[in-house]
Amino acid sequence: MGLFDRHAGLLEAYRDVRTTGYDPFQIRMERVLSPTKAVINGRETLLVGTNNYFGLTFDPSCMEAAIEAIRAEGTGTTGSRIANGSYSEHVMLEKEIAEFYGKKHCMVFTTGYQANLGVISTLAGQGDFLLIDADSHASIYDACKMTQAEVVRFKHNDPASLEARLRRLGDKPGHRVVVLEGIYSMLGDSAPLREFVDVCKKHGAYVLVDEAHSLGSLGEHGRGLCEQAGVLDDCHFVVGTFSKTLGAIGGYCVSDDPDFDILRVTVRAYMFTASLPPSIVASVRQALRVVKARPELRTQLWDNVATLYDGLRAQGFTLGPEHGPVVGVHLPDRTTAIGFWRAMLDAGIYVNVAVPPATPNGVSLLRCSLCAVHTKEQLEHMVEVMTGIGRQFGVIPNQPPMRAAAGR
């Protein structure tokens, strides 16, 4: 019996994946050229799977801000927020994010994963109840492993399923905390947030929404699904990340709760890790300014979503349920998904491939994520390439089906 025996099943599946040629989990970006281009396997490749929704990783103003910060304050803080790692800029970033949401308080974390892990596991404690969507991100599931609260899952995006579980708790003492996501990362679908909020209000439950994939992309000001659904005031906690639309790394949580700051000395994922380096804090602050100043990036992003989603759908691909900055393409099984993924890479297009157990309901997916700075031509070319491969693999018909392209 070796230490790794318990992973025998996974090892075997992983070996299967590797026999197809490239290993999707060991892809090297040999050189990143722009938000939408990189050299992979020696070839210039179009990137359509990087969560870089506004393309801000190469925004000159963000890059300059980061470089200046390194010159002024060095490469790292070498300490946590509760020791030597709180600089004026961290505090200013927190103030700016709080203002962006119109909330009173904000805490910044070193990663989005840590924000969810720390906040969720700490908010619900012994005697409380944590209710999570079945398709929740790994960081939410991991928070559930750390909490002393009782955790119950409800069916994905199903307010009635949540309500049944809140009702069953009856008048048991203990807080109820409901965890939702603005946009789900695999299929790009949004929560019916208004309906969820109504259910939570009725049962006196706190609402936490993770806007990791919806910051920037949803809402009139890019605040996310809470803004778009008009329920920002009813969402007690909003969590998000700097590693997608804002083009860097880090996480945050905002709230109006007057005692929110106590989390600074209770959330271990905040207390016992080094704080964000000055360069990241500076580029994120600038990226937030860009998000506020350039709403056209949101428009461009959604135009690109429409080009890809409607284009693929018209060819007969099975996609996630609605338009979203993530477009999930369903494929019948793991082998097809990995073969398809590899064929796309050979044709110069990189997307993510997602296979069980990382996906809901055991589906195999190509996970595409759009960028505001993709061109229409790039995406039309991608639809063409995918159509060719799809026909070759027999996953779409040889002629476009007769229905009109739908979607939201």
Added chain:
Amino acid sequence: MRTAHELTVENDGIVDTLIRTQTVSRAEVIAEICAHLEPYRTGEKPIAGDTVIAKDLTIDSLAIMDMVMELEDRFDVSIPMSVIAEIHTVDQLADTIRELRAEG
């Protein structure tokens, strides 16, 4: 399957729920679990009370949790994730459901 005196239909979209005040026999709960597990059976050996769900069948942990959600709605109970983690056999799952219903 649907008889008015033993099943209630609540909120469109939720499966039929056996409301908690009605007693459910152990055999009934086991039969329901076995029906859910049938697609994951390997070989000829029928699924029974002593079947170890994660080991004797081809079901993965995520599918187990999804099945539990269906059973929760069917029997009007909620099974915390930490409790699910401790359940190994069909019998244990059935007993957990019946105990939670009794607590109701």
